[in-house]
Amino acid sequence: GENVEQHPSTLSVQEGDSAVIKCTYSDSASNYFPWYKQxxxxxxxxxxxxxxxxxxxxxxxxxxxxxxxxxxxxxHITETQPEDSAVYFCAASxxxxxxxxxxxxxxxLA
Amino acid sequence: xxxxxxxxxxxxxxxxxxxxxxxxxxxxxLSVYWYxxxxxxxxxxxxxxxxxxxxxxxxxxxxxxxxxxxxxxSELNLSSLELGDSALYFCASSPGTGGSEQYFGPGTxxxxx
Numbered sequence: 001g002e003n004v005e006q007h008p009s010t011l012s013v014q015e016g017d018s019a020v021i022k023c024t025y026s027d028s029a030s031n032y033f034p035w036y037k038q039x040x041x042x043x044x045x046x047x048x049x050x051x052x053x054x055x056x057x058x059x060x061x062x063x064x065x066x067x068x069x070x071x072x073x074x075x076h077i078t079e080t081q082p083e084d085s086a087v088y089f090c091a092a093s094x095x096x097x098x099x100x101x102x103x104x105x106x107x108x109l110a
Numbered sequence: 111x112x113x114x115x116x117x118x119x120x121x122x123x124x125x126x127x128x129x130x131x132x133x134x135x136x137x138x139x140l141s142v143y144w145y146x147x148x149x150x151x152x153x154x155x156x157x158x159x160x161x162x163x164x165x166x167x168x169x170x171x172x173x174x175x176x177x178x179x180x181x182x183x184s185e186l187n188l189s190s191l192e193l194g195d196s197a198l199y200f201c202a203s204s205p206g207t208g209g210s211e212q213y214f215g216p217g218t219x220x221x222x223x
Contacts, residue, residue, distance in 0.1 A: 032209040043112065043200065043214040044153065051209075089153060096166040096208045098143065102152040 002027040004092050006101025014109050019077045021104045023090035026071065030092035030099075033066060033073045038087045038103075047088075048075070080108045113137065114203050114215035122221045128189040131218045135182055135203030141165070142184040143212065144176055147198040159184055160207045191222045 005024045013019050025033075031052040036044035050057045050064045050073065057064050063076040073092075077084055085108045090101040113136035123129055135142050144156040155168035159178035170176075173191075178184040188195060198219050204212040 034212065036214075041198075043216050045112075046211060046213065049211065093208045093210075093212075096158060096160075097155060097168070098208070098212060100153045100155070 002092075002097070002099050004090060004099045004101040006090050006104060008104060009102065010105045010107070012107045012109060013080050015080060015082060017080055019075075019080055019084070019106055019108075021075045021088055021090070021106070022072065023074070023092075023101050024070075024072050025092035025099070027092060027094055027099070028071075029094035032093040033064070034091050034093070034098075035062075035064060035075050036089045036091070038089065040086075044089060077106075080106075082108050082110050084108050112213040112215065114201060114213050116199075116201050116215035116218050118218060119216065120219050120221075122223065123191060124223055125191055125193060127191050127222075128187065129191065129220065131186040131188070131199055131201075131220075133184045133186070133201030133203075133215055135184070135201075136213055139203035139205050139213075140182065141204045141207055142178055142182070143202045143204070144170075144184070144186050145200045145202065147200060147217075148194075149197070153200070156186070158207075165207055188220070193222050196220055196222045 034049035038044040066073040115134045140161045143158045145153045156170040158166040176186045198217045200217045201215045202212045
């Protein structure tokens with residue numbers, strides 16, 4: 001069935017370094033790829049998204065890249081800060097379903 | 111605040127019982143999605159409704175059911191509760207059926223004792 005693989009499951013970086021989280025999806029019909037940040041006990045919050053007709057999108061320190069041929073998309077966070085520490089989920093969406101990745105726990109060390 | 115509301119915030123109940131979780135989507139959104147998140151786990155998609163009709167089903171147990179009402183609010187019914195049903199249940203809404211921004215409510219934390 002459809003699935004989204006997300007790696008790594010945990011990631012520790014030094015403050016100021018960059019972090020990269022990668023996802024691979026299986027459903028060719030997917031055309032919308034959001035990223036969510038979830039702090040402990042809180043709701044997932046949309047931080048950036050990209051559509052299938054775009055290869056890259058940037059919003060300040062956050063960027064997302066999409067390779068439709070390879071069915072890969074990635075989240076890049078530059079100049080990481082302690083408040084970036086959270087769990088990040090990728091997702092792939094087509095006509096109806098949103099399929100979420102298993103999450104990446106990012107820890108930014110001060 | 112995402113504009114999606116969920117009640118109750120917390121729910122503690124015993125095994126074998128039945129509970130109802132409620133969700134009101136953002137103004138103008140027609141789709142409602144339900145997710146289950148167990149401790150330190152990912153988001154498991156349960157079910158989606160669009161404008162009152164069921165549109166997609168995920169890993170939803172037969173003991174669980176949902177519906178979306180004419181005013182677009184949705185209810186998730188969980189019956190014959192088991193300890194393993196303890197989790198955070200999130201509702202999310204979006205304008206269309208898919209391929210668009212999805213916004214999450216604050217969640218209902220269910221504890222089954």
